[in-house]
Amino acid sequence: NAGVTQTPKFRVLKTGQSMTLLCAQDMNHEYMYWYRQDPGMGLRLIHYSVGEGTTAKGEVPDGYNVSRLKKQNFLLGLESAAPSQTSVYFCASSESRQTDTQYFGPGTRLTVL
Amino acid sequence: AQSVTQLGSHVSVSEGALVLLRCNYSSSVPPYLFWYVQYPNQGLQLLLKYTTGATLVKGINGFEAEFKKSETSFHLTKPSAHMSDAAEYFCAVSVVTNFGNEKLTFGTGTRLTIIP
Numbered sequence: 001n002a003g004v005t006q007t008p009k010f011r012v013l014k015t016g017q018s019m020t021l022l023c024a025q026d027m028n029h030e031y032m033y034w035y036r037q038d039p040g041m042g043l044r045l046i047h048y049s050v051g052e053g054t055t056a057k058g059e060v061p062d063g064y065n066v067s068r069l070k071k072q073n074f075l076l077g078l079e080s081a082a083p084s085q086t087s088v089y090f091c092a093s094s095e096s097r098q099t100d101t102q103y104f105g106p107g108t109r110l111t112v113l
Numbered sequence: 114a115q116s117v118t119q120l121g122s123h124v125s126v127s128e129g130a131l132v133l134l135r136c137n138y139s140s141s142v143p144p145y146l147f148w149y150v151q152y153p154n155q156g157l158q159l160l161l162k163y164t165t166g167a168t169l170v171k172g173i174n175g176f177e178a179e180f181k182k183s184e185t186s187f188h189l190t191k192p193s194a195h196m197s198d199a200a201e202y203f204c205a206v207s208v209v210t211n212f213g214n215e216k217l218t219f220g221t222g223t224r225l226t227i228i229p
Contacts (some may be wrong), residue, residue, distance in 0.1 A: 098217045104158065106156050
């Protein structure tokens with residue numbers, strides 16, 4: 001099992017550009033999450049999904065959109081990147097609820113100039 | 114709403130010494146408590162978790178944590194630090210409300226440095 005994978009690993013964008021981050025899991029988990037990690041702020045939940053075709057807002061959803069067309073994939077989109085979105089983004093999945101163990105991907109380091 | 118506070122953003126201990134990382138939480142309902150570890154340039158992985166039952170929880174790599182309801186704490190300990198323990202550690206609290214809603218909240222993390 002590969003677990004949770006994320007692509008790309010690194011990306012540099014200019015302000016106003018768009019991009020999509022892809023997360024894939026092979027554990028047949030229902031729940032998937034996108035977090036951002038910033039120094040001194042821990043992990044903050046951006047969006048999450050409780051199953052195929054569902055999405056919900058987390059703590060910091062503004063400026064991001066998500067889609068879960070297939071159970072194993074969870075996409076995070078930035079339509080018009082801003083320097084404030086410079087961060088490390090982590091995808092995670094859990095079996096059936098937020099209180100289950102979450103399994104994390106290796107992260108994507110995004111810089112917006 | 115629940116919250117979690119990790120005391121000390123940086124902790125340094127000598128190799129072989131006791132590791133103690135502090136975590137306090139606030140919650141109006143019984144919480145689930147977690148410790149995750151993040152090694153450099155990696156994602157987080159679960160060290161241990163408390164849901165119900167025994168308040169002393171043992172995890173991987175010799176770590177353990179004790180849920181103390183009266184002190185609203187869930188401190189992480191390891192009797193003897195190893196160089197490979199150098200990492201960032203995150204405490205997290207999750208609650209399930211009467212309506213079935215769940216929310217997991219992470220602390221801001223503690224970076225553990227091991228001194229040879």
